[in-house]
Structures are given as C-alpha cells and as structure tokens.
Amino acid sequence: MDEYSKKVMALFKNPKNMGEVKNADGAGEAGNPVCGDVMRITIKVKDGRLADIKFKTMGCVAAIASSSMITELAKGKTIQEAMDITNMDVAKELGGLPNIKMHCSKLAADALRLAINDYQKRKKR
Amino acid sequence: MHVQIMQLHGGRVQMKVYLDNGASTMADKRAVKAMLPCFTKIYGNPSSLHTFGADARKAVDSSREVIAKKINADINEIIFTSGGTESDNTAIIGAAKANNDKGDHIITTKIEHKAVLNAFKYLEKKGFKTTYLNVDKEGLIDLDELKKAIIDKTILVSVMHANNEIGTIQNIRGIGKICREKNVILHTDTVQSFTKVPINVKDDFIDLASFSSHKIHGPKGVGALFIRSGVKIKPLLHGGGHEFNLRAGTENVPGIVGFAKAAELCNSEANEKMKKLRDYMIEKIKKIPNAKINGSLEKRLVNNINVSFKGIEGEAILTLLNEAGVAVSTGSACHSKNLQPSHVLKSIKTPDNYIQGSIRITVSRFTTKKEADYAVKNLKIIVKKLTEMSPLG
Ligand SMILES: Cc1ncc(COP(=O)(O)O)c(C=O)c1O
Numbered sequence: 001m002d003e004y005s006k007k008v009m010a011l012f013k014n015p016k017n018m019g020e021v022k023n024a025d026g027a028g029e030a031g032n033p034v035c036g037d038v039m040r041i042t043i044k045v046k047d048g049r050l051a052d053i054k055f056k057t058m059g060c061v062a063a064i065a066s067s068s069m070i071t072e073l074a075k076g077k078t079i080q081e082a083m084d085i086t087n088m089d090v091a092k093e094l095g096g097l098p099n100i101k102m103h104c105s106k107l108a109a110d111a112l113r114l115a116i117n118d119y120q121k122r123k124k125r
Numbered sequence: 126m127h128v129q130i131m132q133l134h135g136g137r138v139q140m141k142v143y144l145d146n147g148a149s150t151m152a153d154k155r156a157v158k159a160m161l162p163c164f165t166k167i168y169g170n171p172s173s174l175h176t177f178g179a180d181a182r183k184a185v186d187s188s189r190e191v192i193a194k195k196i197n198a199d200i201n202e203i204i205f206t207s208g209g210t211e212s213d214n215t216a217i218i219g220a221a222k223a224n225n226d227k228g229d230h231i232i233t234t235k236i237e238h239k240a241v242l243n244a245f246k247y248l249e250k251k252g253f254k255t256t257y258l259n260v261d262k263e264g265l266i267d268l269d270e271l272k273k274a275i276i277d278k279t280i281l282v283s284v285m286h287a288n289n290e291i292g293t294i295q296n297i298r299g300i301g302k303i304c305r306e307k308n309v310i311l312h313t314d315t316v317q318s319f320t321k322v323p324i325n326v327k328d329d330f331i332d333l334a335s336f337s338s339h340k341i342h343g344p345k346g347v348g349a350l351f352i353r354s355g356v357k358i359k360p361l362l363h364g365g366g367h368e369f370n371l372r373a374g375t376e377n378v379p380g381i382v383g384f385a386k387a388a389e390l391c392n393s394e395a396n397e398k399m400k401k402l403r404d405y406m407i408e409k410i411k412k413i414p415n416a417k418i419n420g421s422l423e424k425r426l427v428n429n430i431n432v433s434f435k436g437i438e439g440e441a442i443l444t445l446l447n448e449a450g451v452a453v454s455t456g457s458a459c460h461s462k463n464l465q466p467s468h469v470l471k472s473i474k475t476p477d478n479y480i481q482g483s484i485r486i487t488v489s490r491f492t493t494k495k496e497a498d499y500a501v502k503n504l505k506i507i508v509k510k511l512t513e514m515s516p517l518g
Pocket residue numbers: 147148207208209210211213238240285287288289314316317337338339346347348
C-alpha cells in the first residue's frame with residue numbers, strides 16, 4: 001500500500017463524481033480481463049462539452065482513483081479534448097502509479113472513450 | 126489490549142486491530158523473555174566442548190524435546206531450520222534426491238503454499254515427474270484420487286495439513302495410511318496447523334513434517350523439520366555436522382528457545398477461545414449482503430475466516446480496513462505481484478468475481494471480542510461503500 005501516492009489515496013478514499021449521470025447521453029463500460037476490474041462511465045453533453053460525467057467502478061485502489069481522476073480531467077472539456085485524454089495523463093495527474101497498476105488507468109481512458117463513442121452513435125441515429 | 130492503540134480520530138475512536146495472524150503473529154512476551162538470556166548469558170556455540178557450549182547445547186536439546194513431545198516424535202527426529210520455507214524445501218528436495226534410486230515421481234496438491242509448489246517446480250526442472258492433486262469445493266483432496274495417483278515410480282507425497290488461505294484441514298491420517306501401505310514417503314506442511322490441530326506423527330503415519338515458529342507467537346526465522354527415523358533425505362546446506370548432519374550452520378539458539386517456549390504456551394484452551402471468536406465473527410460477516418464464506422465450515426482452522434464479497438475488489442477492502450486500523454489480507458488478482466488471483470480459491474472453483482472480492486481474516490488467542498466487533502462493524506461500512514461504487518452492485 002505504501003507504493004500509492006498521496007493523491008491516489010486521497011481520491012480512493014473520497015472519490016469525485018461517483019455515481020450515474022441521470023438521462024445520460026452516453027455510457028461506456030470497460031473491463032479488464034487480467035485483473036477483473038470493471039469501470040462504467042456515463043456522460044451528459046451540452047454545447048459539445050462534457051457538462052457532466054460520473055463513474056462506477058469495481059476495482060482496486062488504483063482503479064477507483066483513476067476513475068475519479070479521469071472524470072475530473074474530462075469534465076467541461078470538448079468532446080475532442082476528452083477523447084485525447086490518455087491513461088498517461090491520468091497516471092501523471094495522480095502523481096504516478098506503480099508499474100503493475102498502469103493497466104487500471106488504461107481502463108479509465110477506455111471507459112471514457114467508449115462513453116463518447118456511444119454518445120456519437122446515439123447522435124447519428 | 127496489546128494491539129489496541131486508542132486514539133481520538135475526528136471524534137471517533139480508532140483502534141488498531143491485527144487480524145492477519147495467518148501471515149505472522151505477535152511474539153508472546155514469555156517467549157521473548159525466554160530468549161533474552163541466550164543473547165547475553167547462554168551465548169556459547171552449542172558445538173563447543175566447554176561449559177558455555179554445553180549450556181547452549183542444553184538449551185537447544187531441551188527445546189528439541191518440547192517440539193518432539195508435541196507431535197509424539199523422538200528427540201532425534203527433529204531438526205531446527207530457519208522456518209517453514211526451509212523445512213518444506215529440505216523435506217521435498219532432500220527426500221526426492223535421496224530416494225531418486227527408487228523412482229522419480231512426486232505428488233502434491235494444487236493448494237500448497239509457494240514454499241512447496243516452487244520446490245516441486247524446481248524438481249520438475251531437475252527431471253522429476255509431478256502430479257498435482259485436485260481439491261473439492263471445501264479444499265479437501267480425494268483419497269481415491271491419491272491412491273490412483275501413486276504409481277511404482279512414486280517416491281514422495283506432500284500434502285499440507287491445513288491450508289493457509291482457507292484453513293481447510295486435510296484427513297492427514299487417511300493420507301498417511303495410504304502412503305505407508307504403498308511405501309511412499311509422506312511430507313506434510315503443518316506450518317498453519319501446528320498447535321491448532323493435534324498432530325501425532327506415529328498414529329498419522331507422517332514421515333516428514335514442516336513447522337514454523339512465527340505463526341505460533343514465536344520469533345521469526347526459525348522452524349523445525351520432523352524426519353522420521355530411517356527416512357533418507359539429502360541436506361540442502363553443506364558445512365559442519367550440525368543437526369545430525371542434516372542442517373549445517375550454528376544453531377539459532379535464541380530463536381530455537383523462543384520457538385519451543387511459544388509452542389509450550391499454545392494449548393486447547395486458547396484454541397477453543399479462537400474457535401468461538403471465529404464462529405462469532407463468521408455469523409456476523411455472513412449477514413453482510415453479497416458475502417460468501419470460502420472453504421469448509423467444519424474442517425477449518427480455529428483462527429481462519431475467508432470471505433468473498435461479490436462485485437467489489439479485495440485490495441480496496443483491505444486498504445479501507447487498514448485506514449480504519451484493521452489488518453487483513455486478500456486473494457485478489459489486482460493485489461498480487463503477478464496479477465494472478467489466489468490459486469487456492471481458484472482450485473476450490475470460486476468464481477473469478479468472488480475471488481476478486483476475497484479477504485482473509487485470521488485471529489489469534491490475543492484477539493478480543495471488542496476488536497472483532499470493531500473489525501466487523503468497519504467491514505460492514507466498507508462493503509456498503511464499495512458496493513455503492515460498483516457498477517455490478
Ligand atoms: C502453509 C505455509 N507453509 C510455509 C510457510 C512459510 O513459512 P516461513 O514464513 O516460516 O518460511 C507459510 C507461511 O507463510 C505457510 O503458511
């Protein structure tokens with residue numbers, strides 16, 4: 001447990017934006033076949049920006065902290081800006097993650113992208 | 126109150142509760158006290174012929190007698206080692222190599238400790254053929270499967286007495302009978318069961334048995350190996366003729382004395398106390414939503430609880446419990462060094478999503494009801510919080 005940064009521990013204990021966006025415009029769920037972590041992100045889009053974003057995660061300390069961080073990074077951003085957020089950005093903002101836990105941050109980036117894809121698909125219909 | 130450091134924490138009372146006694150235990154103060162003279166008074170080398178040496182020899186030999194008596198062995202059937210890992214390695218590698226003329230097939234189970242499994246992996250590389258026995262839902266091997274697995278070339282069977290993760294206790298006498306009839310050496314890892322489950326090496330037909338001190342409130346870095354008289358093993362360490370030529374190296378006199386004292390202090394009263402507390406906690410934990418107790422309820426170590434919570438992850442539970450001052454362990458993949466879920470929980474066919482949310486709680490004779498209540502209360506809160514956070518909850 002000592003390997004986690006203060007920021008990771010703080011977000012893990014008190015995550016931001018936990019829950020489900022009501023009447024979401026897009027939802028994405030990413031699962032990790034390796035460790036079994038599952039992350040679900042729901043978004044609300046207004047004027048081309050992520051007006052609201054929330055997460056639900058079953059996972060380890062790193063997975064929960066990454067979920068919280070990516071919602072903070074993405075909130076208020078344009079769709080394109082949000083799409084460009086990588087797991088490296090998440091890990092960097094968290095003050096680093098243990099190497100073995102990098103896949104947990106990737107899950108967060110994947111879930112966000114899936115949510116945006118879902119939004120774009122729904123818009124086309 | 127030994128582990129309760131009371132402190133006011135945001136208006137709440139915070140306790141420190143150690144519930145990871147399967148990993149290691151607090152040394153009993155009386156064991157520590159028994160060790161102290163061995164540093165500054167009885168510091169001679171047990172191999173030396175002067176009085177200083179003789180005093181140290183006496184301390185080692187009377188400790189040997191204590192351990193031998195506990196398991197109905199003869200005094201010269203016990204050697205002291207650096208712990209469970211060395212005992213397992215010496216027994217398995219030593220017996221396999223010393224009896225290679227009779228065959229090259231060795232048998233163990235899928236739920237052994239790494240100290241056994243990796244000794245088997247090493248022997249595979251050296252050309253030995255191996256069989257890993259399955260276990261049932263409770264973690265028990267099937268004696269018929271064992272019988273069938275033993276072939277002409279089989280020289281060694283290694284089955285742990287009690288499992289370190291789920292606490293399942295094997296029918297060691299039944300296993301011993303089969304091995305003795307088939308003239309195969311039986312090794313058993315009794316690191317977790319020693320002093321908690323009766324062991325009688327004669328009645329149970331055991332040829333080799335591994336012991337560790339730090340699991341029974343003794344010091345770390347010391348253990349023992351029972352080698353039935355007449356059973357051949359090759360030593361791992363080469364050096365002076367210590368421990369009947371089976372384990373070279375000047376004896377760890379303070380450790381050995383502390384180990385023996387710790388063993389003496391374990392008794393059935395303490396076991397009853399642990400069992401009561403275990404069952405008390407299991408009853409409460411079972412009522413937490415999505416909880417499932419892993420392993421056997423009857424054939425179980427008196428100090429072991431292994432529970433899974435569906436839809437949440439073990440490292441997260443462990444970390445929040447730790448924040449509340451409660452220490453446990455987990456079989457979750459995300460928490461392991463190789464991202465593999467517990468091989469034991471996999472072997473008893475625990476579904477992956479349950480393995481992910483598994484924690485092990487192991488009490489000791491020093492654990493109080495108050496500590497148990499505090500731990501369960503926090504566990505309940507934490508499981509609720511993580512379940513609300515889970516997309517599967
Ligand atoms: C079943 C079992 N075998 C062997 C060992 C290793 O013992 P030690 O720590 O004394 O090397 C342990 C302890 O983790 C154990 O639980």
